[in-house]
Every structure is written in structure tokens, then in C-alpha cells.
Amino acid sequence: MRGExxxxxxxxxxxxxxxxxxxSAQACExxxxxTLHEERKRLETAPDNALSAAxxxxxDALQGVLIxxxxxxxxxxxxxxxxxxxxxxxxxxxxxxxxxxxxLLPVALNGLLRTLSPxxxxxxxxxxxxxxLGDQLVLSGHLDDLRALAxxxxxxxxxxxxxxxxxxxxxxxxxxxGLPPFTYGAGLNLFANPLLGFFMxxxxxYRVDRRKQARLYKDVLKTYAGVSIEQGYHNLxxxxxxRCRSGAVEHKVKLGLLGMGLDAYLHNLRAGRPRPDxxxxxxxxxxQLVLEAETLIRDHLAEQGKSRFxxxxxxxxxxxxxxxxxxxLFSLESRIHLVIGQPLDVFGNPxxxxxxxxxxxxxxxxxxxxxxxxxxxxxxxxxxxEYTRELGQRITAAWAADTVLQSTQLVSATLWAxxxxxxxDLDLYRLLRTxxxxxxxxxxxxxxxxxxxxxxxxGLADAGRLRLDPLLRQGDPMAIxxxxxxHFAVYHTRPALRRRGERLEHxxxxxxxxxxxxxxGYDVVPRHVWR
Numbered sequence: 001m002r003g004e005x006x007x008x009x010x011x012x013x014x015x016x017x018x019x020x021x022x023x024s025a026q027a028c029e030x031x032x033x034x035t036l037h038e039e040r041k042r043l044e045t046a047p048d049n050a051l052s053a054a055x056x057x058x059x060d061a062l063q064g065v066l067i068x069x070x071x072x073x074x075x076x077x078x079x080x081x082x083x084x085x086x087x088x089x090x091x092x093x094x095x096x097x098x099x100x101x102x103x104l105l106p107v108a109l110n111g112l113l114r115t116l117s118p119x120x121x122x123x124x125x126x127x128x129x130x131x132x133l134g135d136q137l138v139l140s141g142h143l144d145d146l147r148a149l150a151x152x153x154x155x156x157x158x159x160x161x162x163x164x165x166x167x168x169x170x171x172x173x174x175x176x177x178g179l180p181p182f183t184y185g186a187g188l189n190l191f192a193n194p195l196l197g198f199f200m201x202x203x204x205x206y207r208v209d210r211r212k213q214a215r216l217y218k219d220v221l222k223t224y225a226g227v228s229i230e231q232g233y234h235n236l237x238x239x240x241x242x243r244c245r246s247g248a249v250e251h252k253v254k255l256g257l258l259g260m261g262l263d264a265y266l267h268n269l270r271a272g273r274p275r276p277d278x279x280x281x282x283x284x285x286x287x288q289l290v291l292e293a294e295t296l297i298r299d300h301l302a303e304q305g306k307s308r309f310x311x312x313x314x315x316x317x318x319x320x321x322x323x324x325x326x327x328x329l330f331s332l333e334s335r336i337h338l339v340i341g342q343p344l345d346v347f348g349n350p351x352x353x354x355x356x357x358x359x360x361x362x363x364x365x366x367x368x369x370x371x372x373x374x375x376x377x378x379x380x381x382x383x384x385x386e387y388t389r390e391l392g393q394r395i396t397a398a399w400a401a402d403t404v405l406q407s408t409q410l411v412s413a414t415l416w417a418x419x420x421x422x423x424x425d426l427d428l429y430r431l432l433r434t435x436x437x438x439x440x441x442x443x444x445x446x447x448x449x450x451x452x453x454x455x456x457x458x459g460l461a462d463a464g465r466l467r468l469d470p471l472l473r474q475g476d477p478m479a480i481x482x483x484x485x486x487h488f489a490v491y492h493t494r495p496a497l498r499r500r501g502e503r504l505e506h507x508x509x510x511x512x513x514x515x516x517x518x519x520x521g522y523d524v525v526p527r528h529v530w531r
Contacts, residue, residue, distance in 0.1 A: 005231055010086055012227045017082045017219055018075075025071040028078055031216050035081060036062050038214035058084070085220040089206050136330055139173055141340035141402060146281055148353040149343055150179055153277030154229050156261045157182060158395050160250055160284045160403075161238040163291050164190060164314075165322075167205070170236060170285070173338050183228055184236035185221070185257075210242065218256065226260035229278060230267050239395060245300035247293065247517035249284075249403050251396050258395075259388040262346040266384075269368060269377040279351055280391060282341035282398035288334045288406045288487050290514075291315050291325045297514035301432070328490035337406075339467065341398040347387045348394035405457055405518065406469040411484035412496065412515035413525055414453045415441065415506060420529045428531060432509045440503040450477045456524045466522060 021031040039059055046052040058081075065077045149155060159170060167186060174182055185208040208221065229235055239253035261278045268276030290296070295314040315321040342350050345367050349357040357367040370387065371377045423436030454475060460466040461473075471483055488495040488511075496511035497504055506512055520530055 006090060009224070009227050009231060010083075010090070013086055013220060013223045014079070014082055016223050016227075017216070018079055020219065021216065022075050022078055025074070028071070028074050029066065032062060032066055032074060032077060032081070035214040035216045036066065038212070038217075042211050042213070081216060082220060085217050086224065088209065088217075089221055089224050136334065136336055137169060137173060137176075138335045138337050139176065139340070140337065141283070142281075142342055143177060143340055145343050145351075145353045146340050147177060147179065149279045149281075149351065149355060150234065152355040153275055153279050154232055154264070155179075155182070155234040156229065156278060156280045157234070157236045158239050158253075158258070158280060158282050159236070160399050161240050161243050162247075162285060162287060163243060165291055166238075166243075166285050167236070169336065169338065170283075180234065182234045182236040185225070185238075187242075222257055222260050225257055226263045226267070229261060229264035230271075230273075232275070235261075239392065243292070243296060245296045246520075247290070247297060247300075247514035248520040249400055249518065251400075251521060253392040253395055255385070255388045255392055258392060259384065262384055262387055262391075263379075265346050266371055266377055266379060269371065277355060278346050279355070280344045280346060280395070282344070282395045282402065284337075284339045284341070284399055284402045284404070286337040286339070286404040286406065288332075288336075288408050289325070289329060289491050291322065293511060293514050294492060294508075297510045301429070301510065301513075325491055329487075332486055332490065334487065335469070337404040337467075337469070339402040339404060341402045344391065344394055344398075346391060348391040400521065401465055402467060403518070404467045404469055405461075405472060407471055407480045407484040408487050408496075408515045409518035410453060410457065410472060411450065411481055412512045413519040414450045415446070415497065415504065416512055416516040417453070417525045417529050418446070418449055419506070419509075432513065435506060435509060439507075440500060440505045443499075443502045443504060446504055447477050447481075450481065453519075453524060454480070457519075457522075460522060460524070 022028045036059055039055070043052055043056055043059070046055075062077055062081070065073050069077065146155065157170070157174075159166060164187075167184060167190075170184075171181070184205055186205040188207050188209045188211075190205075191207060206224065209217075212218075225235060225237070237257055239258050240250040241254045244250050258280075261280055265276060265278040268278070292314045315325070345351050345357045347357075347367060347370055349359065349365065349367065351357055356364050359365050368377070371379075373380070418441060419431060419436055423431055426434070426436055454472065454477065457466060457468060457472065458475070461468045471480060485495075485497060485499055488497050492508065492511060494508045494511075496506070496508045496515065498507055499505070516525075517530070519525055
């Protein structure tokens with residue numbers, strides 16, 4: 001967020017959050033008690049450093065206010081805590097750093113990938129040579145609609161979330177589309193790396209500490225996002241929350257932050273702003289390989305994903321792993337597909353490039369009337385929650401339809417279904433551990449299975465329920481299998497699959513399951529296969 005806007009946004013966030021929780025002395029006391037409890041619980045496992053010590057001292061003082069303070073003292077404490085949470089969250093934007101980052105990111109990657117000399121790399125930066133990242137990132141979908149609507153209102157981009165690389169690639173893609181920078185929430189761990197943290201601090205990212213579970217912190221976070229939308233800052237939300245551990249297409253969204261688009265629209269109408277509209281644009285990021293797949297699937301299988309909001313030591317924290325990932329992926333000329341979905345209004349209705357909302361029959365509707373009561377735009381929590389639920393359903397439906405299936409996922413899903421069918425008496429974990437009846441599959445038997453799965457996926461693609469990578473559209477099972485094996489061989493610690501003569505050896509079944517999960521929910525593979 002630009003420095004000139006920060007003071008105004010801070011005042012609005014403070015006013016709304018303090019106002020919500022100080023409507024009565026009892027409400028103020030309850031929210032402070034919840035904050036004290038949750039923050040002390042978080043600090044039990046926090047590192048022993050100056051920041052933690054200062055926070056412990058703050059909450060010791062808060063406890064004293066709760067025990068001995070009157071209503072005025074507790075309200076003053078509420079103001080102090082809200083202000084501290086705002087300062088923890090707030091992002092910054094420096095146009096100079098943005099210009100540098102968008103210029104250097106693809107060039108630096110390209111230079112590293114080609115092991116250029118420093119002089120050659122400098123020549124690329126100065127000369128502006130086409131970076132290889134731009135060749136590997138394929139943009140498709142409603143690109144022109146997104147550009148047009150960004151001129152008519154404020155955009156909330158809602159991508160799928162598979163990797164910590166997502167925000168970097170999305171930022172680069174938006175720049176390639178000629179759009180201004182988007183503000184977005186990024187996990188606190190991503191700011192820990194000094195170099196990455198410098199760019200994120202100056203590219204509009206605001207900090208999200210997923211270990212903070214206090215209701216007041218979440219309220220400040222949501223309110224900050226909502227006010228930034230009102231101020232005309234395009235936003236990027238990951239509605240699924242943290243990265244998807246299983247590898248599947250996400251089918252649930254967290255509605256709290258998503259609902260701030262509607263909240264901002266309502267405030268814009270009340271204020272009579274000249275461009276009140278907020279447009280929600282789903283999008284998908286689709287990788288042949290995922291940087292953190294090994295860690296994510298093990299976290300999912302350990303059932304830690306439900307309570308473990310962040311992984312500190314995965315592959316995205318290791319610069320060498322990131323470099324290896326891009327180097328090897330690009331050596332295969334592998335494509336990363338980013339698909340921009342059909343834009344929606346904050347109620348889930350499709351929107352035309354000129355900003356008109358359409359009903360299911362394609363008729364233009366007046367979306368403002370959704371929020372009017374007695375001729376005035378009015379908040380109704382129950383009604384607005386239902387609108388946001390409907391929006392969430394439209395987003396997940398768009399994610400499913402705009403997922404680009406690739407060879408690694410098709411081959412893995414076919415093989416996993418075969419393993420389950422061949423070992424009906426083994427549960428999921430025993431099959432993962434042992435591999436069942438033999439560690440190899442005859443290729444003569446596998447190709448017909450692959451053709452059958454591919455045919456079903458092509459039917460889904462023809463019906464608009466899924467997208468296929470061009471290689472899958474060509475329909476050559478041998479080429480598809482060879483492409484998948486080439487990808488599996490280049491990056492992961494152990495390949496998911498490898499060929500042994502005329503047989504396939506399943507080496508890392510955890511990875512096979514991770515990539516197979518991409519077809520979960522499409523009814524191509526029977527449901528019992530995933531259990």
C-alpha cells in the first residue's frame with residue numbers, strides 16, 4: 001500500500017474494528033480475553049527473541065487491565081491491540097522496487113538457467129532480452145475481460161494455491177498482462193528470507209501470521225483487506241487458505257476474507273464512490289511438477305493439514321531446490337498454465353467485459369438492488385453470508401472447469417486406480433507402504449488403461465468441465481507416458497515412476513498419489529480409489 005494511503009486506511013480499520021468490539025463493556029472484555037488467551041498460547045512455542053519478549057510484556061500488561069481496569073481502560077487497551085495488529089499486517093508498495101522486480105525476476109531466472117556470466121546477465125538486464133520465464137508461463141482464458149474490468153472497478157483475483165511460487169508467478173503474469181500491481185496476503189514465513197522479504201515488503205504484500213488465531217487479529221486482517229479494496233487496490237486472495245496439501249483441485253473456500261469483496265462493494269455504494277464495483281475473478285495455476293509436492297503430500301497423509309497452518313522447512317525455503325526446480329522443469333520446455341476464469345460479481349453472477357451482471361438465462365440484472373433495503377444499501381449479515389457462500393461455490397466450480405490436466409497427473413491417476421483395483425484388500429496406508437502385489441506394472445496392460453482414462457478426460461474437456469494440456473489433446477498414450485516419465489526423472493528426490501524395460505516401476509507412491517489427486521472429484525476415477 002502506498003505510503004500516502006496508509007494513514008487513511010489505518011484510521012478506517014481502527015475505527016471499524018474498535019467500534020465493532022466496544023459496543024458494550026462486556027463485548028470489549030470478551031474480545032480482549034480471547035486475544036490474551038490465543039496470543040499467550042501462540043507465544044508458548046514462539047522463538048525466544050526480542051520481539052516475543054515485547055509481545056509477552058504487552059500481554060502481561062493486558063492481563064493487568066482485564067483484572068483491575070475499568071471500561072475506559074479496557075477500551076484504551078483494545079485500541080492499542082488493534083493498532084499493534086494493524087502494524088503487524090500492513091503492507092507497503094514502492095513503485096521503484098516493483099519496476100525493478102518485474103524486470104529482474106525473469107531475467108535473473110533465465111540467466112541462472114543458462115549459467116550466464118555476470119557480464120552476459122547484465123547485458124540481458126540492460127538490453128531487455130526476452131526472458132525464458134515468459135515462454136514457460138502460458139496465459140489463457142478471459143484475459144481481455146480481466147483487463148477491461150480492471151478499468152471499470154476493483155478486481156479481487158482468487159487463484160488456486162499449490163505452491164509458494166504461486167504469488168511470484170501471479171505477480172509476473174499480471175505485469176505481463178499490463179495490469180497494475182495487486183495487493184495480497186502472504187504468509188509470515190515468506191518474509192523471513194532477507195531478499196524475498198525485501199521485495200515482498202515493497203510489492204504490496206501484507207503479512208498474514210497463520211499462527212495467530214485470535215478473533216481480533218482475524219478481524220483486523222479482513223478489515224484491512226476490505227478497506228484496501230474500497231480504496232481501489234486490486235487484491236489477490238487465496239480463498240482456499242494455505243497451500244492444498246493433497247494435490248487435488250480445491251473444492252472448499254474460506255468465506256471470511258472472501259466476503260470482504262461484498263463488504264467493500266456495500267461501503268462503496270453507501271459512500272457514493274464513482275467506481276463502486278468489485279469484480280471477483282477465479283483463476284488456476286497448473287504445474288507439471290510442484291516444488292513442494294514431497295512435503296505437502298506427507299503432511300496431508302499425516303493428517304496434519306487440518307491443524308498445521310504453515311510448514312517452515314519445505315522445499316520453498318531452500319534456494320537451491322527452487323533453482324533446481326526451474327532449471328530442470330525448463331530443460332523439458334515444460335509449461336506452467338495460468339487460466340483466468342469467467343469474471344463474477346460479488347454475488348457469484350457472471351459479468352460481461354463491460355461490467356454488466358447476468359442471470360442464469362443471460363439477462364442483464366441490476367446487482368445493486370441485491371443490497372438495498374427500503375431504497376438504501378444496507379448490511380444484512382445472514383443475507384450477505386448466503387451471497388458469499390454462493391460466490392464461493394461459483395469459484396470452486398470455475399477452478400474445476402479451468403484446471404489444465406497434464407501428463408504427470410493423468411499417468412499417476414491411471415496407475416493409482418490400477419494399484420487400488422489390483423489390491424482391493426489393502427487400505428490406503430498399507431498400499432502406500434508396501435505397493436501391494438509387486439512393484440511393477442506391465443506396459444502392455446497399462447496402455448489400454450491410460451487410453452481409457454484419457455478418453456474420459458477428453459469427454460470432460462469437450463463438455464467444458466476440464467481443460468487438457470495440448471499433449472493430452474493429441475491423444476498419443478505413448479507420448480503422454482514418456483512425457484510424464486521425463487518429468488518425474490528430473491526433479492524429485494526419487495522419481496514417482498520409472499520405466500524398466502517393458503514394465504513401469506512405482507518408486508514413490510506418495511508422489512503418485514499426490515499427482516493422481518488432481519483428478520479427484522471428476523468421477524473419472526471411482527471414489528473408493530482415494531480411500
